[in-house]
Amino acid sequence: MSGNGKPKIAFFDFTSCEGCQLTVVDSLQDHPELLNVVEIVQFREAMTEKGEDYQIAFIEGSCTRESDEARLKKIREQAALVVALGTCAHLSGVNSLKALHPLDEVRRYVYGDKADWYETYDARPIDAVIQVDYAIPGCPIDRNEFIAVVKALLLGKKPPIPDYPVCVECKLKENVCMFTRGKVCLGPVTRAGCGAICPSYGASCEACRGYITNPNDNSMQEVLAKAGLSVEDITSIYTMFTTYQVREKLMQKG
Amino acid sequence: MNQRIDVHHVTRVEGHGNIVVEVENGNLKTCRFDVVETPRFFEAMLLGRPYLEASHITSRICGICATGHATASLRASEKALGVELSEQSWLLRKLTFHGEILDSHILHVYMLVAPDFLGVGSVIPLVSTHPDVVLRALRMKKLSGDLCAAITGRHTHPIAMTVGGFTHFPKMAELESLRQRLIESRKDVEATVELFSKLPWPEFERETEYVSLNKADEYAFIDGDIVTTDGVRVPPERYKEVTNEFMVPHSTAKFTRNKRESLMVGALARFNNNYDQLHPKAKEAAAALGMKPKVTNTFLNSAAQVVEIVHSTEDSIQIIEKLLERGIQHEDPAPVKRMPGEGVGVAEVPRGLLIHHYAIGEDGRITAANCIIPTNQNINNLEHDMRAWVPKVMHKPQDAMRLDLEMLVRAYDPCISCSVHVLTIK
Numbered sequence: 001m002s003g004n005g006k007p008k009i010a011f012f013d014f015t016s017c018e019g020c021q022l023t024v025v026d027s028l029q030d031h032p033e034l035l036n037v038v039e040i041v042q043f044r045e046a047m048t049e050k051g052e053d054y055q056i057a058f059i060e061g062s063c064t065r066e067s068d069e070a071r072l073k074k075i076r077e078q079a080a081l082v083v084a085l086g087t088c089a090h091l092s093g094v095n096s097l098k099a100l101h102p103l104d105e106v107r108r109y110v111y112g113d114k115a116d117w118y119e120t121y122d123a124r125p126i127d128a129v130i131q132v133d134y135a136i137p138g139c140p141i142d143r144n145e146f147i148a149v150v151k152a153l154l155l156g157k158k159p160p161i162p163d164y165p166v167c168v169e170c171k172l173k174e175n176v177c178m179f180t181r182g183k184v185c186l187g188p189v190t191r192a193g194c195g196a197i198c199p200s201y202g203a204s205c206e207a208c209r210g211y212i213t214n215p216n217d218n219s220m221q222e223v224l225a226k227a228g229l230s231v232e233d234i235t236s237i238y239t240m241f242t243t244y245q246v247r248e249k250l251m252q253k254g
Numbered sequence: 255m256n257q258r259i260d261v262h263h264v265t266r267v268e269g270h271g272n273i274v275v276e277v278e279n280g281n282l283k284t285c286r287f288d289v290v291e292t293p294r295f296f297e298a299m300l301l302g303r304p305y306l307e308a309s310h311i312t313s314r315i316c317g318i319c320a321t322g323h324a325t326a327s328l329r330a331s332e333k334a335l336g337v338e339l340s341e342q343s344w345l346l347r348k349l350t351f352h353g354e355i356l357d358s359h360i361l362h363v364y365m366l367v368a369p370d371f372l373g374v375g376s377v378i379p380l381v382s383t384h385p386d387v388v389l390r391a392l393r394m395k396k397l398s399g400d401l402c403a404a405i406t407g408r409h410t411h412p413i414a415m416t417v418g419g420f421t422h423f424p425k426m427a428e429l430e431s432l433r434q435r436l437i438e439s440r441k442d443v444e445a446t447v448e449l450f451s452k453l454p455w456p457e458f459e460r461e462t463e464y465v466s467l468n469k470a471d472e473y474a475f476i477d478g479d480i481v482t483t484d485g486v487r488v489p490p491e492r493y494k495e496v497t498n499e500f501m502v503p504h505s506t507a508k509f510t511r512n513k514r515e516s517l518m519v520g521a522l523a524r525f526n527n528n529y530d531q532l533h534p535k536a537k538e539a540a541a542a543l544g545m546k547p548k549v550t551n552t553f554l555n556s557a558a559q560v561v562e563i564v565h566s567t568e569d570s571i572q573i574i575e576k577l578l579e580r581g582i583q584h585e586d587p588a589p590v591k592r593m594p595g596e597g598v599g600v601a602e603v604p605r606g607l608l609i610h611h612y613a614i615g616e617d618g619r620i621t622a623a624n625c626i627i628p629t630n631q632n633i634n635n636l637e638h639d640m641r642a643w644v645p646k647v648m649h650k651p652q653d654a655m656r657l658d659l660e661m662l663v664r665a666y667d668p669c670i671s672c673s674v675h676v677l678t679i680k
Contacts, residue, residue, distance in 0.1 A: 013270075015294060017314050017315060017316050017317040017320070018316075018317045018318070019314075019316070019317020019411060020317070022317045022410055023317075023410060026399060029392050029395065029396060035378075043376075044263055047375055047376030047377075047378060048369075048375035048376060049375045049376065064293075064294075094299065094311055095294070097303075097311070098298055098299050100299075100302065101298055101301060101302075105298070109297065109298045109301070110293070110297055112501075114501045117503055118293045119293075120293050120295070139314065140317065140410045197408065197413065198407070200407070200422075201406070201407035201413040201414040201422040202414055202420070202422040203421050203422075233304075236302075236303065236304060236307075240311070
């Protein structure tokens with residue numbers, strides 16, 4: 001705690017677009033009262049000051065090079081609570097798409113004969129490097145969910161992240177099902193909490209929030225096959241944000 | 255005189271960059287802007303993905319200019335596949351694009367640049383010292399975010415734009431409400447021009463080659479020829495004749511140069527090339543800010559953003575009035591006319607010229623991709639500016655000199671996350 005009794009929070013960014021931090025800025029615009037109960041001591045994108053005595057660390061972005069691991073470990077040592085902010089930190093997200101190609105090819109494709117100048121390895125979520133207490137899913141995060149999580153943390157409660165599929169929220173919104181509209185959608189297996197925002201704007205769920213604890217994978221694959229998707233197509237839609245998890249699952253199965 | 259400035263991770267910019275400057279006995283020894291952002295490899299990530307995913311994947315390059323990346327991506331696919339947008343789709347694309355220009359520029363000039371002039375480290379202390387300014391900025395930013403959200407669902411990572419058009423359409427009542435709010439916001443826009451016309455911009459002239467898109471009949475944000483103040487004009491497909499990328503060891507971003515040692519893109523480049531196409535009210539704002547092309551003071555890039563805030567506000571009102579007059583049709587996306595194909599999509603995102611170049615195979619999957627990012631094109635120019643700027647400020651105390659250098663970096667509004675994934679198409 002700081003002298004004024006407010007918990008100190010800090011924001012850190014690793015490999016990401018920093019859109020989740022921008023969403024935090026937007027959330028604070030809607031809820032300026034939050035600044036009465038916490039003190040932000042580090043937020044590089046928005047402020048110059050840097051404080052190292054934080055209790056809660058929000059980390060955006062994936063870990064994509066070995067030299068970033070030490071910085072992550074230092075944050076873990078300092079913070080009482082580490083929260084993964086958004087899909088890149090939580091699941092590795094689109095950053096893991098590069099794992100679908102041999103790493104050498106990826107490096108040469110982008111940097112040609114200078115590939116050796118740039119350090120990189122397969123992208124990973126931050127819980128592959130340090131222990132993470134909670135995750136706020138989403139690409140980007142949902143601003144209301146961010147506020148709800150911060151409030152829960154300040155009250156010492158477990159953050160209210162749903163463990164039911166996007167379809168539940170989509171039905172409540174009275175959207176016409178994407179499958180009925182001739183599209184395929186990952187809503188049946190994806191974690192809710194986004195208010196089914198993509199189907200509400202006419203686009204299929206791409207599983208940016210990751211999967212629920214017990215998804216009905218077999219039924220999902222049947223539905224996708226029935227919709228005319230080849231195995232290649234199914235792999236494709238499953239890997240947009242969750243390549244890292246899909247590969248982990250395959251490795252567990254051997 | 256000796257000075258060493260080493261700013262690790264410059265704050266109030268998007269992404270990670272370091273300033274390294276060494277002055278020894280009054281001579282400039284080292285002068286670098288190191289891009290230390292992790293490489294991201296988006297072009298490689300696109301390989302093998304269905305073209306319909308490309309705009310959703312590439313919007314994730316940048317949280318600030320997500321709509322710009324999605325737009326350039328869609329234009330690349332649409333050019334590759336012979337897709338012709340309807341008039342309504344064009345109006346909606348332009349309107350949401352204005353929303354992002356406004357959002358990004360307001361964030362930059364109020365929250366990232368203004369604190370330097372007011373002697374504080376962030377916008378937070380201004381809440382108590384200049385509440386009217388902060389509340390105005392928040393009001394304007396909220397409106398621009400709501401504008402994007404009404405069209406595409408949200409500003410960061412837009413949902414409803416797809417190849418050939420849109421998957422969702424705003425209601426007439428939403429458009430009417432946005433129109434009224436934009437009209438009300440004119441007084442905030444005027445106050446913005448007034449505030450920034452009074453700021454003591456540092457005096458610094460270094461002419462360079464200013465590069466932007468250009469269209470005869472409108473201030474170009476989407477599509478157009480690539481033009482420069484050194485007299486070059488090429489269609490988008492010939493972008494490599496201008497961008498000429500090369501790599502340096504201290505940066506994960508590639509550098510560019512054309513006719514001179516470096517070139518500059520962004521609001522100032524657009525202002526210099528496209529002044530004639532600005533809305534009359536934006537030209538009035540430019541006069542109030544003391545700007546007439548060609549402006550060669552890099553710091554005035556932020557002032558050019560203020561001019562564009564006026565232009566985008568006025569053009570948004572006109573577009574909405576046109577949409578209200580013609581009504582909103584729930585159109586299916588325009589059809590794909592050919593496959594395979596190759597196309598170049600160009601857009602003037604907040605920080606300057608953005609190019610996406612894709613080849614799409616017979617199966618609809620991407621076989622080659624190249625993205626050229628504004629900040630990449632600017633970093634080489636920034637280093638040349640730093641070399642010219644340091645001799646003017648190196649006599650100052652170290653803290654003052656550091657601030658002067660940071661302000662120069664911030665004038666570019668660099669977006670470093672964006673800048674670190676570029677390649678030459680084979």
